[in-house]
Amino acid sequence: MSDLRPxxxxxxxxxxxxxxxxxFAGARAAAGRTEETASAGRSLDELLAELADRHGERLxxxxxxxxxxxxxxxxxxxRAPLPxxxxxxxxxxxxxx
Numbered sequence: 122m123s124d125l126r127p128x129x130x131x132x133x134x135x136x137x138x139x140x141x142x143x144x145f146a147g148a149r150a151a152a153g154r155t156e157e158t159a160s161a162g163r164s165l166d167e168l169l170a171e172l173a174d175r176h177g178e179r180l181x182x183x184x185x186x187x188x189x190x191x192x193x194x195x196x197x198x199x200r201a202p203l204p205x206x207x208x209x210x211x212x213x214x215x216x217x218x
Contacts, residue, residue, distance in 0.1 A: 138162070140207050142172065147213040148187060151180040161205035165189055165196055168203065188212045 173181035190210040
């Protein structure tokens with residue numbers, strides 16, 4: 122008798138409990154990297170507190186004035202749980218025109 126369950130792909134669980142955080146411009150300089158991962162199951166405010174603790178006051182200052190996208194959409198509720206597998210973009214104010 123054959124097993125009719127779908128095959129399990131190892132990549133299915135790789136991102137199940139994580140978030141990808143991408144840093145742009147001044148946020149990238151302050152964090153010292155372009156991207157990192159963090160565990161899911163928290164709000165944006167909680168994630169930002171962890172990032173500030175991890176990277177110090179320079180990044181904390183940028184985070185206070187930055188905008189944030191969650192999977193490409195502006196985040197309006199910073200206390201809502203972030204979905205596992207989401208990509209969070211940290212966008213500091215940009216100058217120019």
